[in-house]
Amino acid sequence: MKTNNVDTRVDGAVLSIKDLEVTFTTDAGEVAAVRGVGFDVAAGEVVAVVGESGSGKSVTARTILGLLADTAVARGAVLLKGKNMLTLGPAQLRAARGEDVSMVFQEPSTALNPVYTVGWQIIEGIRAHTKISKKEAKARAIEVLRKVGIPEPEVRVNYYPHQFSGGQKQRVIIAAALALNPSLIVADEPTTALDVTVQAEILELLRAVRDDFNTGIVLITHNMGVVADLADRVVVMYQGKIVESAPSVELFANPREDYTKALLAAVPHLGRHSASAGMSERSGQDKEVLVEAKDLSIVYPGRLGSPGFRAVDEVSLKICAGEVYGLVGESGSGKTTIGRAIAGLNKISSGSLKVLGYEMLDYKERSFKKLRQDIGFVFQDPAASFNPQLSIGECVAEPLLVHRGLDPRAARTRVNELLEAVQLPAAFAQRFPHELSGGQRQRASLARALALDPKLLIADEPTSALDVSVQAKVLELFKELQAELGFAALFISHDLAVVDMLSTWVGVLYRGKLVEEGIGSQVMGNPEHPYTKRLIASLPVPDPVEQAARRAAFLKA
Amino acid sequence: MSTTTHVSVPSKRSLIYRLPVISHLRMSAGLQRGMLVVGLVLTVAFLLTAALAPLIAPFGFSQMADADGDFPTQAAPGGKFIWGTTVGGFDVFSRTIWGAQTAVAVIVVAVLFSIFIGVFLGLVSGYIGGWLDRVLVVLADAVYAFPSLLLAIVMSIVISGGQSSLWGGIMAAAISITVVFIPQYFRVIRAETVRLKAEPFVESAKVIGASTWRIMFKHVFRNATRTLPLIFTLNASEALLTLAGLGFLGFGIEPTKASEWGFDLNRALSDATSGVWWTGVFPGVAIVLTVLGLTLVGESMNDLADPRLRTRRKAKRRGGKAAA
Numbered sequence: 106m107k108t109n110n111v112d113t114r115v116d117g118a119v120l121s122i123k124d125l126e127v128t129f130t131t132d133a134g135e136v137a138a139v140r141g142v143g144f145d146v147a148a149g150e151v152v153a154v155v156g157e158s159g160s161g162k163s164v165t166a167r168t169i170l171g172l173l174a175d176t177a178v179a180r181g182a183v184l185l186k187g188k189n190m191l192t193l194g195p196a197q198l199r200a201a202r203g204e205d206v207s208m209v210f211q212e213p214s215t216a217l218n219p220v221y222t223v224g225w226q227i228i229e230g231i232r233a234h235t236k237i238s239k240k241e242a243k244a245r246a247i248e249v250l251r252k253v254g255i256p257e258p259e260v261r262v263n264y265y266p267h268q269f270s271g272g273q274k275q276r277v278i279i280a281a282a283l284a285l286n287p288s289l290i291v292a293d294e295p296t297t298a299l300d301v302t303v304q305a306e307i308l309e310l311l312r313a314v315r316d317d318f319n320t321g322i323v324l325i326t327h328n329m330g331v332v333a334d335l336a337d338r339v340v341v342m343y344q345g346k347i348v349e350s351a352p353s354v355e356l357f358a359n360p361r362e363d364y365t366k367a368l369l370a371a372v373p374h375l376g377r378h379s380a381s382a383g384m385s386e387r388s389g390q391d392k393e394v395l396v397e398a399k400d401l402s403i404v405y406p407g408r409l410g411s412p413g414f415r416a417v418d419e420v421s422l423k424i425c426a427g428e429v430y431g432l433v434g435e436s437g438s439g440k441t442t443i444g445r446a447i448a449g450l451n452k453i454s455s456g457s458l459k460v461l462g463y464e465m466l467d468y469k470e471r472s473f474k475k476l477r478q479d480i481g482f483v484f485q486d487p488a489a490s491f492n493p494q495l496s497i498g499e500c501v502a503e504p505l506l507v508h509r510g511l512d513p514r515a516a517r518t519r520v521n522e523l524l525e526a527v528q529l530p531a532a533f534a535q536r537f538p539h540e541l542s543g544g545q546r547q548r549a550s551l552a553r554a555l556a557l558d559p560k561l562l563i564a565d566e567p568t569s570a571l572d573v574s575v576q577a578k579v580l581e582l583f584k585e586l587q588a589e590l591g592f593a594a595l596f597i598s599h600d601l602a603v604v605d606m607l608s609t610w611v612g613v614l615y616r617g618k619l620v621e622e623g624i625g626s627q628v629m630g631n632p633e634h635p636y637t638k639r640l641i642a643s644l645p646v647p648d649p650v651e652q653a654a655r656r657a658a659f660l661k662a
Numbered sequence: 663m664s665t666t667t668h669v670s671v672p673s674k675r676s677l678i679y680r681l682p683v684i685s686h687l688r689m690s691a692g693l694q695r696g697m698l699v700v701g702l703v704l705t706v707a708f709l710l711t712a713a714l715a716p717l718i719a720p721f722g723f724s725q726m727a728d729a730d731g732d733f734p735t736q737a738a739p740g741g742k743f744i745w746g747t748t749v750g751g752f753d754v755f756s757r758t759i760w761g762a763q764t765a766v767a768v769i770v771v772a773v774l775f776s777i778f779i780g781v782f783l784g785l786v787s788g789y790i791g792g793w794l795d796r797v798l799v800v801l802a803d804a805v806y807a808f809p810s811l812l813l814a815i816v817m818s819i820v821i822s823g824g825q826s827s828l829w830g831g832i833m834a835a836a837i838s839i840t841v842v843f844i845p846q847y848f849r850v851i852r853a854e855t856v857r858l859k860a861e862p863f864v865e866s867a868k869v870i871g872a873s874t875w876r877i878m879f880k881h882v883f884r885n886a887t888r889t890l891p892l893i894f895t896l897n898a899s900e901a902l903l904t905l906a907g908l909g910f911l912g913f914g915i916e917p918t919k920a921s922e923w924g925f926d927l928n929r930a931l932s933d934a935t936s937g938v939w940w941t942g943v944f945p946g947v948a949i950v951l952t953v954l955g956l957t958l959v960g961e962s963m964n965d966l967a968d969p970r971l972r973t974r975r976k977a978k979r980r981g982g983k984a985a986a
Contacts, residue, residue, distance in 0.1 A: 475871075480869070484866060489861055492880075492881050550866075
């Protein structure tokens with residue numbers, strides 16, 4: 106408590122972290138999550154803490170609010186306006202939270218309590234700190250909702266969280282964080298769960314908060330585009346330590362450390378490394394048509410009395426042998442539904458979908474089964490797509506056992522070949538899925554999908570659960586294998602830059618409709634449909650100077 | 663850390679450390695460890711008593727006389743009969759020891775029956791769904807709604823006409839317990855199956871083209887059975903209580919066929935009023951300790967299996983400057 110009296114605001118720093126160390130006790134012993142981290146945040150400054158998963162960035166953010174699990178022990182000092190958050194008692198911590206520092210969470214839909222109105226939740230925070238009447242508190246809540254750009258705040262203050270969209274919910278959370286006008290806001294991946302067009306709006310709002318309220322912001326993120334867009338200063342973390350800390354413009358222009366250079370090089374950049382660079386017409390049109398959709402519609406039945414949800418609305422597309430078709434769209438656009446329908450995981454409602462000549466409208470599992478060996482599928486979450494009870498070898502051998510009827514021994518040689526093809530050591534066949542890292546698991550998943558030499562591979566957001574450096578390696582591998590084996594692929598992703606790197610032909614989905622289709626580099630470089638234009642304009646690029654220009658253009662439009 | 667720099671970790675911990683109870687013991691700490699150890703000691707003592715009953719017990723369970731002549735009736739504890747004798751002239755100590763054997767037999771048979779049928783029905787019902795699922799769930803609920811002891815009584819009358827030999831009695835008790843327990847296993851496995859059905863690894867097996875049976879047994883079954891050791895221990899204690907209840911009500915096993923704690927308690931009813939405490943206390947304590955042991959094991963496994971409930975040894979504070 107001695108540290109409480111020391112005035113640390115000489116340099117105007119709102120937050121000053123010194124020699125922070127955090128250790129967790131796990132079943133496997135003690136794990137040091139943060140090792141000797143220190144940085145300052147001044148009023149009105151946005152400091153981005155970037156790093157891959159496991160780098161300790163979120164743990165650092167949580168110690169600022171004194172939100173650590175019981176199993177963690179923190180040492181060092183986290184001085185917030187001169188108070189050491191690590192030594193404060195529970196009552197003092199409660200007083201500091203909300204008034205001095207508040208937090209914006211990653212998942213807006215779970216950070217709000219669904220059974221109370223948003224107004225109630227904001228008022229709750231205000232009345233916990235200041236003794237004012239309910240009426241005054243409500244007026245303040247309305248005021249703060251207006252500041253974050255919620256239309257009609259007088260009415261909306263009485264709405265429940267489910268009546269807001271994802272982006273609006275995040276605005277409400279920011280409003281709640283701003284309600285007591287704190288000196289510091291900790292934003293832990295505030296836009297990760299949001300679509301890019303919504304992300305652009307939230308970033309704009311955070312920028313306004315910084316400028317209008319002179320609030321310091323600690324921005325935790327793994328997205329270098331977001332960093333380039335918003336941050337004044339960047340702290341790069343790796344394995345619990347700070348690798349590099351520099352002003353944003355400087356860091357992107359000349360990174361000093363090797364790790365930072367590698368990290369920046371791995372970030373996909375829209376318009377660079379396009380797979381379709383220099384192409385003028387669609388390739389492979391003379392080859393066999395593998396998938397053909399005509400006016401394909403997929404409707405999820407609604408509850409009793411309510412109409413169904415039209416996930417896919419009269420989409421027509423064609424995938425030819427050897428071609429990589431990239432399907433982009435935001436959440437709810439129906440891209441995953443199309444992929445799943447092609448694999449026979451979703452039934453189609455109307456129109457026609459021909460997969461390898463099989464009409465999916467009269468789908469029967471029995472008659473479709475033998476076609477399955479020509480279709481490979483890579484799932485989004487590599488952690489969940491392996492049976493945790495089977496070894497990697499058994500998982501990869503599964504298609505061989507099912508379709509070829511091979512005995513496990515004969516399958517083993519093929520499994521080793523496949524693992525080698527995806528650059529995994531053969532010894533990994535004996536390991537269990539949880540013993541592999543995310544990237545390794547996704548490679549194994551690719552090996553399983555390719556086990557039977559399929560004609561068509563469906564990859565549903567295969568890299569969105571991975572860190573950028575790992576994503577870069579997996580994408581590289583995917584590209585090599587595709588060139589070598591020549592399978593056709595449907596590559597589904599929300600990330601335009603990733604899709605552009607891999608696919609020659611790109612389709613853009615918006616609310617179940619295919620709004621634009623064309624050669625990748627042309628769609629990305631010269632979009633025609635207004636939605637595609639907005640989508641591309643709102644995507645932040647990992648370069649502060651270029652991003653500032655793009656932002657200006659986007660705001661003007 | 664998801665980089666590819668990985669050292670060669672041993673891929674499997676040795677089998678013995680992955681066994682349910684042993685793995686739980688290794689990761690326990692503090693009070694939870696104490697509970698688990700007490701439970702394990704009681705349970706092991708119970709199992710050892712059952713296995714070694716012929717060696718420990720000085721007399722047979724239905725023995726009323728030896729070379730020295732008939733046993734005294736209602737003799738107080740001490741001397742030759744360390745826990746005394748009953749009104750019928752049985753040695754209380756011997757009968758209590760032999761009773762463990764009957765209890766183990768009933769628990770094993772009852773749990774084996776219900777586990778196989780319950781797990782199979784739960785798997786099929788959860789995975790295939792549709793009308794089959796609806797019918798089975800309604801049936802399970804109907805059985806739930808029945809008072810279990812009443813059902814057990816009906817079953818024991820149906821199976822053996824209320825009179826029983828050793829195995830007849832054990833089977834009657836076991837089957838009646840089975841009927842009550844099947845819905846429990848069914849419910850648990852069905853819920854797990856329904857959850858697992860939507861997991862990507864099950865979908866990936868579907869995309870590969872694996873047959874329904876293969877998905878059900880190779881992919882779903884092995885993941886759905888993680889909670890079984892827990893229900894097993896909790897149900898074992900309940901099975902024992904049901905058996906004792908049946909015996910107490912007189913639907914148990916004849917004293918000449920096997921020894922059974924509930925039946926002995928029933929016989930001890932009239933003794934209690936005349937100051938003969940030893941005929942009731944010892945079988946009663948045996949029931950309490952066994953059930954306590956099994957429940958402690960089950961409850962601690964439940965807490966240990968959940969990372970949120972599990973206590974861990976605290977990290978040492980070095981420097982002691984600050985802690986959260």
